[in-house]
Amino acid sequence: MRSWLWLLAGTALLPFTLLQTTIPLASWVAPVLLLRFTRTTRARWALPALTVAIAASTAISFRGAMPVGQVAIMAVGAGVLGVVAYAVDGLLGRWLSGLPRTLVFPMADVAVAYLFSTGDMGTMGHPAGTQVGNLPLLQSVSVTGLWGLAFLLAWTASVGNELWERGFDLRAAGRSAVVWLCALTAVHLLGGARLAFDPPAGSTVRLAALAPNRAADEAAVAAGIRPGPRSAAERAELRRRYFAPTLDDMFARTVTAARSGAKIVVWAEAAAYDFVEEGAAVVERARAVARQEAVYLQIGVVYLLSGERSPNVEIRAIMIDPGGTVVWNYLKTSTPVGDGNVPGPGVVPTTDTPYGRLATVICFDANFMPLVRQAGQAGADILLLPSSDWEQVTDALAQQAVLRGVENGMSVIRSTRRGTSLAVDHQGRTIGYEASWFTGDPRTTDHTMTVTVPVQGRSTPYGQWVGEGVAWLCLAGLSSMGAVAAVRSLRRRAARGTAGAAAGGRPKLTPGVLERHPRQFGASHQKER
Structure with missing residues (x-):
């Protein structure tokens, strides 16, 4: 009991x-x-x-x-x-x-x-x-x-x-x-x-992580905007009422962050929405701001497709350098329940900058160790991780992001919509934390996390050559122990069979045998007693 x-x-x-x-x-x-x-x-x-x-x-x-x-x-x-x-x-x-x-x-x-x-x-x-x-x-x-x-x-x-x-x-x-x-x-x-x-040492860079204004974001969600076919006039009205206010705010805050000293600005996942038909306009505006402020700017955009059935959105992280060049246009690889996104090819982009080698994946992607390890193998120093959570999972997803950073020797900047933004160095020390989405006044709170990040990471055994080797060793070790157990089981059965034959073909009646085979031996044993 x-x-x-x-x-x-x-x-x-x-x-x-x-x-x-x-x-x-x-x-x-x-x-x-x-x-x-x-x-x-x-x-x-x-x-x-x-x-x-x-x-x-x-x-x-x-x-x-x-x-x-x-x-x-x-x-x-x-x-x-x-x-x-x-x-x-x-x-x-x-x-x-x-x-x-x-x-x-x-x-x-x-x-x-x-x-x-x-x-x-x-x-x-x-x-x-x-x-x-x-x-x-x-x-x-x-x-x-x-x-x-x-x-x-x-x-x-x-x-x-x-x-x-x-x-x-x-x-x-x-x-x-x-x-x-x-x-x-x-x-x-x-x-x-x-x-x-071996603590973080050397140069640092000022970085700003921006999540959208909560009041504007919730207004768009409440409107129930979904992918699907729409006329040009319908798209224009939705963009004017819901998408444009968020975009205007995000670009204004990007300028403010840059003029406050940020050299890298990263938006949260789904910081902005647009219809795929007009999506190029968002990128052109971002290129102009990056050139004007001389910053590395990664925007997070969800493009709504015209199809009725899932997958019907593209979730993208688009990096633009200070010269206005699009460095990467990363399509989210993972397909979490409820996102309805077109999966990307699963190739992690990297780029060299004066502030270290940058890489990116999006939110749920960080739960997949081999995917993020691509950045570690490429020697990335800073992983930009735009995310969009819900309250119940934000801490668990942040924990996995910290693990990926330490595994691969990278600082991680998790810029989060509807969740907790977090920044850690390559050894897992917290250098930034922003949870105002849940605690601040949605009408006035500026969901911005500004941090100073080491520009140099570390090469790690896991990132460079171990990979999933420990898991494979466990699988191999378990197979070996299974083989040992099988051999010992067969030997014991053979020994019992030999002993039974020597005793006239009848196994010795021990309490263990009686317990395992009561129907076979119970009646005859009672007679013997």
């Missing part, structure tokens, strides 16, 4: 490890309790119960973030996938002992998370994101990517259970606890050394 208390306690902590209102310590403790539950309860009961618990926790964490039906589908999928690592631990762990046994659960956990990350959601909501405030620990992702940090979280659960099963006797737990403790200590010491001895 006590094992069910571990399930309840772990389930209570799970929502704080995912999306909203995250608690960093919960990401370490919850897996310990849930693994204890599955190791002390029959699989026929433990796995279905844990599936329901994970699904319920996911639904709670994603509450209000999307329509109820989509939350339900996501919760069920999370429950089914989330229980896999626990099932693998139970399946393989019985054939292993000591240090190898403690590695099964973290390898399975990372393998499942990696396979999930190749889908539509990427790494969004992964519990590793809750650790971005622990800067020494965070530096580990510059070597291993998110996967090394994810491994440590899950390994702690496995080693914790190893200790628990031995009454927390460190001598009995032996090598497993020592190796885990040494690894965790080394990660913190090396991370602390990186922070202390």
Whole structure:
């Protein structure tokens, strides 16, 4: 009965490890309790119960973030996938002992998370994101990517259970606890050394991140403007009433930021809207402002297409240099639920400037590690990340953005509409934070974040050559342990068969055999008694 208390306690902590209102310590403790539950309860009961618990926790964490039906589908999928690592631990762990046994659960956990990350959601909501405030620990992702940090979280659960099963006797737990403790200590010491001895240094650049005026933005949303065929007169009226006021404000604030010393100005995702038929006018106006103010200007525009069905919008980030030249016209790669956007080719653009090498992706793109790694491989120093959130997900998306920056040695500037703007250096230190969209007066608040950013990033092992190697090592290690477990299982069966034949073909009746095969042996055993 006590094992069910571990399930309840772990389930209570799970929502704080995912999306909203995250608690960093919960990401370490919850897996310990849930693994204890599955190791002390029959699989026929433990796995279905844990599936329901994970699904319920996911639904709670994603509450209000999307329509109820989509939350339900996501919760069920999370429950089914989330229980896999626990099932693998139970399946393989019985054939292993000591240090190898403690590695099964973290390898399975990372393998499942990696396979999930190749889908539509990427790494969004992964519990590793809750650790971005622990800067020494965070530096580990510059070597291993998110996967090394994810491994440590899950390994702690496995080693914790190893200790628990031995009454927390460190001598009995032996090598497993020592190796885990040494690894965790080394990660913190090396991370602390990186922070202390290799901090950001050298030149800096002043940068302004602009989100649209909230009152004007909400007026356009309330008008229910949707893509679809319209006459030229209808388009002109909508542009005059809704699109032009936002554009005028954004360009005016761009000029103000430039004259206040900003050398780079980046708009939020969907800072401006226009119909694709007249879209060139926005770019021409931006080119004129960039030339006039001698700034690098990246505008964020949503172009409404004439089609009725999704995809029917283009979400673009357009960079213009001080000479008025369009450096890139990036089309958002990812296709989040509800955006209805045409997906881009998935090529991350970069450009060299006097203020370091710049790169960009858009919002949800930052949940996809291989995509952002293109910028790391190209040696980008600053990642411009225009975004457009909703309140329930803004913190989780910001956490993933910080991870991508540290992984690839880049400062990240997250200029956010309907969310929290954030700027961090290449080691994850917060250098800018702007949350006025939720707290300020929409009629008067200027949603501008101005920061001073290092112009030089760092080349990292993850960005240059490790990539997703840790995840692949976990997949390979799990396969090897599965093979070992299979061989040991076959040997044990063969040994039992030999012993049974020597005893006249009848297996020895032990309590374990009776428990597993009551129908086969129960009646005859009663007669013998």
